[in-house]
Amino acid sequence: MGANASASVVLLDHPAPHVARLRINRPDKRNAIDQAVRQGFVDHLTVLLADPQVRALVLGGVEGVFSAGGDIPSMVGLSKAQARERMQHIHGLCRMVAHARIPVVSAMEGVTAGAAVGLALLGDRIVIGRGARVLFPFLKLGLAPDWGQLLTLPRRVGLPVARRLLSDGQAVDGEEAVRLGLADAVHDDADVMVGAVALAASLARLPGEAFARMKQRLHHPSATLDEELQREEADQAVCLTGEDFREGYDAFMTKRSADFIGRPGAAR
Structure with missing residues (x-):
């Protein structure tokens, strides 16, 4: 077909x-x-x-x-x-x-x-x-x-x-x-x-990168705590330095809802 x-x-x-x-x-x-x-x-x-x-x-x-x-x-x-x-x-x-x-x-x-x-x-x-x-x-x-x-x-x-x-x-x-x-x-x-x-x-409307990384780890659970902490470190190293976190932080500080699509805070 x-x-x-x-x-x-x-x-x-x-x-x-x-x-x-x-x-x-x-x-x-x-x-x-x-x-x-x-x-x-x-x-x-x-x-x-x-x-x-x-x-x-x-x-x-x-x-x-x-x-x-x-x-x-x-x-x-x-x-x-x-x-x-x-x-x-x-x-x-x-x-x-x-x-x-x-x-x-x-x-x-x-x-x-x-x-x-x-x-x-x-x-x-x-x-x-x-x-x-x-x-x-x-x-x-x-x-x-x-x-x-x-x-x-x-x-x-x-x-x-x-x-x-x-x-x-x-x-x-x-x-x-x-x-x-x-x-x-x-x-x-x-x-x-x-x-x-x-x-x-x-x-x-959720932060795409953070959601994707969370989903991956839920689908493939770590075998040990040490393995999970290593994966957590790798994920947060990306998320903490990314535009979504900058937007989330700006929204938190200015008491507004985060916009992870338009990311107004990340552009400042």
Whole structure:
């Protein structure tokens, strides 16, 4: 499938200043994720993550549904080599989302299943609707969980809860998802995307370099205190001498809100 076809199944817009939004556009398939969708994300992210004007990202789907998960018919009849190739394509996208230096917010509207849960867990924050359903269908299909979920899900909800969610196959609604720590905020179903965009717009105003360094260290925890202190020293040596700190200090001293985008204090 060509680049134009891949782009058509992943829509890009900019719903708030410095916020980009990518939405899966396969409403007839409940936004199931196939190779074209994955490639559409990769193509867009390649450009967006190199754009300094993009300071936050929202992931979602069209018509009030995030995604029914992986496109199951496209998984049938694969050779082992093709199965490995498919997983390598998935993992390329996983790395792009997980390693993004900017905040990534996912909007869990309607149904979020399987691969889409994995995609959301690779980001930073998850907003969900009260009537939403989160599903983990892997074992029912005879498949092991993928998209990194055996790492990312326990990190969010703890190992016992992750084991139960993955093995029981029970749907989780919005209120329960927040209670478990699977999602960060619950909204009325009609307001999920609005809430996700508002959150992303707020996160876009954070100091970019400091956020990126914090995110990297949270994703890759230090093995020892000495290692963490060494990383901390390296990060603060950059941050303390950077324009964001000059702006933050000026805002603190003049009792105003810091503007890490315009940086009026840093320009003085």
